[in-house]
Amino acid sequence: MWQSLDFLESLDKEKLALRSRIFISLHLTQPFLSNAIFSSSSSSLSLLSCSPRLPLIRTSHAHSLSIKASSSSSSTAIADPEGIKVNSVPTKPIEGQKTGTSGLRKKVKVFKQENYLANWIQALFNSLPPEDYKNGHLVLGGDGRYFNKEAAQIIIKIAAGNGVGKIMVGRDGIMSTPAVSAVIRKQKAIANGGFIMSASHNPGGPEYDWGIKFNYSSGQPAPESITDKIYGNTLSISEIKMADIPDVDLSSLGVTNFGNFSVEVVDPVSDYLELMENVFDFPLIRSLLSRSDFRFVFDAMHAVTGAYAKPIFVEKLGAKPDSILNGVPLEDFGHGHPDPNLTYARDLVAIMYGENGPDFGAASDGDGDRNMILGKGFFVTPSDSVAIIAANAQEAIPYFKSGPKGLARSMPTSGALDRVAEKLKLPFFEVPTGWKFFGNLMDARKLSVCGEESFGTGSDHIREKDGIWAVLAWLSIVAHRNKDKKPGEKLISVSDVVKAHWATYGRNFFSRYDYEECESEGANKMIGYLRDLVSKSKAGDKYGNYVLQFADDFAYTDPVDGSVASKQGVRFVFTDGSRIIFRLSGTGSAGATVRIYIEQFEPDVSKHEMDAQSALKPLIDLALSVSKLRDFTGREKPTVIT
Numbered sequence: 001m002w003q004s005l006d007f008l009e010s011l012d013k014e015k016l017a018l019r020s021r022i023f024i025s026l027h028l029t030q031p032f033l034s035n036a037i038f039s040s041s042s043s044s045l046s047l048l049s050c051s052p053r054l055p056l057i058r059t060s061h062a063h064s065l066s067i068k069a070s071s072s073s074s075s076t077a078i079a080d081p082e083g084i085k086v087n088s089v090p091t092k093p094i095e096g097q098k099t100g101t102s103g104l105r106k107k108v109k110v111f112k113q114e115n116y117l118a119n120w121i122q123a124l125f126n127s128l129p130p131e132d133y134k135n136g137h138l139v140l141g142g143d144g145r146y147f148n149k150e151a152a153q154i155i156i157k158i159a160a161g162n163g164v165g166k167i168m169v170g171r172d173g174i175m176s177t178p179a180v181s182a183v184i185r186k187q188k189a190i191a192n193g194g195f196i197m198s199a200s201h202n203p204g205g206p207e208y209d210w211g212i213k214f215n216y217s218s219g220q221p222a223p224e225s226i227t228d229k230i231y232g233n234t235l236s237i238s239e240i241k242m243a244d245i246p247d248v249d250l251s252s253l254g255v256t257n258f259g260n261f262s263v264e265v266v267d268p269v270s271d272y273l274e275l276m277e278n279v280f281d282f283p284l285i286r287s288l289l290s291r292s293d294f295r296f297v298f299d300a301m302h303a304v305t306g307a308y309a310k311p312i313f314v315e316k317l318g319a320k321p322d323s324i325l326n327g328v329p330l331e332d333f334g335h336g337h338p339d340p341n342l343t344y345a346r347d348l349v350a351i352m353y354g355e356n357g358p359d360f361g362a363a364s365d366g367d368g369d370r371n372m373i374l375g376k377g378f379f380v381t382p383s384d385s386v387a388i389i390a391a392n393a394q395e396a397i398p399y400f401k402s403g404p405k406g407l408a409r410s411m412p413t414s415g416a417l418d419r420v421a422e423k424l425k426l427p428f429f430e431v432p433t434g435w436k437f438f439g440n441l442m443d444a445r446k447l448s449v450c451g452e453e454s455f456g457t458g459s460d461h462i463r464e465k466d467g468i469w470a471v472l473a474w475l476s477i478v479a480h481r482n483k484d485k486k487p488g489e490k491l492i493s494v495s496d497v498v499k500a501h502w503a504t505y506g507r508n509f510f511s512r513y514d515y516e517e518c519e520s521e522g523a524n525k526m527i528g529y530l531r532d533l534v535s536k537s538k539a540g541d542k543y544g545n546y547v548l549q550f551a552d553d554f555a556y557t558d559p560v561d562g563s564v565a566s567k568q569g570v571r572f573v574f575t576d577g578s579r580i581i582f583r584l585s586g587t588g589s590a591g592a593t594v595r596i597y598i599e600q601f602e603p604d605v606s607k608h609e610m611d612a613q614s615a616l617k618p619l620i621d622l623a624l625s626v627s628k629l630r631d632f633t634g635r636e637k638p639t640v641i642t
Contacts, residue, residue, distance in 0.1 A: 083259015085244040086161045091115045097123070097234040099227040100585075102434065103213025105199045108147050111210050115240065117154055122240045123233035124214060125162040127226065132192060135165040135260075139183050139194025141175025141268065143304040143367035145204030146331040148173045148197070151212075153247045155195055160243035160261040168194075170268035173250050174329070176304045176368030178469065179272035181219030181462035186271050193217045198367040201339035205332035219463035220439030223563065269311050279399040279461050280472050281479075282316060288479035290318040294491060295358035298471065299325040299348040302334035305364040308468060317475075325351075338365050340372035340455055340467070341641050342379060353377050360478065360494060364467030369435075370455040371467035373474050375494025380474075381612075381642050383414035383510050386451025388501050389473045391420045393449060396480040397473060399461060404448035408438055411554050411569055412581050412597040413453040414508040423505065432556050432568040433583065439463045440560040453512060453597065453642065499608065506603040509615045513598070513638035515629065517591035523584055526594065526632035530570045530582055533626070537572075544622050546574040572626070577601035580623045594633060596623050613640075 094113070097104060097120050104120060111117050125133060138159060142148050152173045159167055168183070168191070169175075175183070180196050193216060199209035215221050245258045255264045276282075289296055296319050300306035306329040313319040325347055326334060337344040340363035352361040352374040361374035373380040380388075390407050393400040406427035409417045421428035427446060431437035435456065441447035442460040451457040456465035457473075474494070481492040534551045541548040554568040569583040578600045585593035598619045602608065607615070623629075630636060 081163050081260060084160060084261055087242050087244055089240040089242050091119055091237055091240050093235050093237055094119055098231045099213065102200060103211050105202065105209055105211035108206055108208060108210045111147060117151060118158060118240045119234055119237050120212065121155055121158045123230050123237050126233045127229040134163040136192035137166040137168060137190050138164055139180055139191055140167050140169035141180035141194065141196055142173045143198040144174055144329040144331065145198065145210065145366065146206055147210045151197055152250060156248055156263060157243045157245060158240065160245060160258065161241035165261060167263045168266050169250060169263060171250065171253060171265050174304065174307055175268040176308065177464050178369055178462055178466035179268055181215065181464040182272045182275050184217060184219040185462060191217065200367050201365040201370055203333065203337050204366065218439065218443055221436035223436055225563065269308055272308065273312060275461060276312065276472060279397065280476055281398050284479045284483065285472065285475045286318045288475060288482060293487065296360045297323050297325060297348065297351060297358045299345055299363040300327045301336060301338040301340065301345065301363055301365065302326045302328060302330045303338040303364065303366045304329055305368045305468060312468065333366065340365050340370055343639055343641065345372055348374065362471040368467050369465045371457060371470040372455055378495040380494065380498055381510055382451060382453050382455045382457065383416050383508060384498060385470065386449065386457050387416035387420050388497060389457065390417060390449045391501060392477045396476045400448065405445055406447045408441060408447050408450040410452040412583060413451060414510040414599050415601065416505065416508040417451065419505045432554065432565045435465050437556065440558055444560045502608045503605055506601060507608045509600045509602060509612050510642060511598050511612055511616050512641040513596045514641055515594040515633060515635045515638045518594055518633045518635055520592045522633045523592035523594050526627060526629060527570065527582065527584060530627060534570055543626065545618065546578060546622065549573045549575045578619055580619060582627060594629065598623060
């Protein structure tokens with residue numbers, strides 16, 4: 001049961017000195033079926049849950065998917081796990097398989113190249129000591145995008161060929177990134193880790209993106225020490241160990257056995273829902289959503305949270321069925337870009353800013369780990385969102401009844417959270433971009449609430465950012481503020497909550513500009529130019545009306561294991577608290593994305609309701625001038641993200 005969360009945390013701490021087991025987390029690309037598939041009425045993990053039912057034992061007769069040998073020599077049989085024939089498939093190294101901050105992401109057509117995916121998966125197993133996966137259990141989950149079907153079968157067969165004992169996979173290959181982490185943590189006694197396949201918030205379909213990353217047995221994305229080892233093995237790989245078994249039917253719950261290897265298809269929602277019920281006060285949230293004077297809308301963006309929205313928001317919390325927008329997950333996300341921001345969540349933004357808009361709106365992304373929060377005609381920046389959740393967590397969310405252990409943000413995220421940590425006298429950490437950097441702090445019991453400006457918010461209930469968790473956290477805050485309001489009384493709104501926070505802590509005006517698919521050569525030259533500028537800068541230098549406090553290329557030393565991450569973003573920090581930051585993104589699948597982050601702190605309440613772009617314009621102009629971005633990249637117009 002989830003009541004044992006403290007026990008799980010103690011296990012994490014004990015394991016810090018041990019070799020971590022790996023869990024590959026695969027955001028699979030398979031289409032979702034009907035809503036009935038995702039019923040949360042019971043858990044199919046019958047040996048580990050409260051369900052008394054035993055899983056169905058079956059034998060798969062599906063058509064087998066083949067992997068090609070990359071030379072004229074045919075595959076040969078090698079020493080087999082018990083009851084399974086394993087073929088050694090010859091292969092050759094393939095360039096370009098180094099992972100970014102959130103795994104390996106490429107266009108679908110790249111992953112469909114001969115042995116491209118198989119090479120990477122085999123390189124992963126080659127990077128791990130046998131005791132980390134031999135006869136062990138792994139979880140397999142995905143976001144429903146195109147290429148799911150083929151990828152799921154490849155992963156299962158290579159896992160079997162390398163001696164994995166069991167794969168637990170979400171029905172139809174579906175399981176959100178947060179849910180995969182939750183399942184891993186709940187099944188900690190037997191689950192070594194799991195696969196998450198997704199390109200997250202990137203578009204899906206035959207012409208678009210696909211990706212894979214892997215996580216530890218605590219549910220935490222792997223650090224660079226592991227991903228670097230995998231990359232090294234992709235450069236020397238010569239064979240793929242492929243089990244000679246048929247494709248597995250992933251459409252219904254149950255267990256399929258192949259000798260001493262098995263595949264168990266599980267309900268993707270039930271374990272995650274159980275965790276949410278133990279973190280939040282569901283009756284409190286239900287009291288808000290069931291009010292006749294409160295209107296709620298959630299946009300699943302035709303992505304994986306469409307599988308979770310109805311069971312959680314409608315069936316458990318009492319929201320109206322029509323409050324779920326774009327709730328049917330699709331392989332191509334309905335030809336949309338499943339990134340929950342003001343640019344891409346157009347349907348939700350139009351509704352929330354329209355005449356007589358709802359009181360509360362939210363959206364999540366492709367794999368369910370990002371979120372956007374809106375009030376009626378009001379946008380909550382991700383930087384403000386995590387700060388407000390942290391400031392209200394102890395009084396509004398039962399999981400934090402003893403108070404947060406510590407707070408953390410990614411370096412580019414605004415300093416709003418810093419001010420909450422200072423006021424609450426909590427430990428605070430500034431880390432590089434990438435959720436994996438929060439994991440060590442959580443496992444060491446130093447961190448409870450954290451977030452990134454890229455619409456990622458979460459806590460130590462799992463080891464991934466969590467979109468639905470963030471929505472439930474905000475609903476908890478609004479419900480707590482309105483718990484004593486009688487029918488007919490004016491409710492405290494989302495914007496009221498934010499403005500009250502600004503009045504207490506000050507406002508951090510913040511915006512991010514993305515210059516996507518730039519030529520890599522020009523983008524890298526620009527960053528090189530900025531690093532040279534930083535090396536020559538000194539405190540007191542004048543940049544227009546701004547006085548430099550310091551400039552650097554951000555580096556981070558992990559306080560838990562001492563690992564160092566360098567060259568994480570070029571920063572110009574000024575004496576009034578303003579910041580300009582430049583970063584190249586590692587989460588795209590083509591070209592380079594230049595990100596510019598602009599921040600200015602404003603303590604004056606009378607100026608808090610200024611338009612952010614107006615307030616930041618002098619800094620924006622300065623950033624473009626200092627970086628010479630247009631000269632290096634030829635790009636004129638960015639995408640304004642926040």
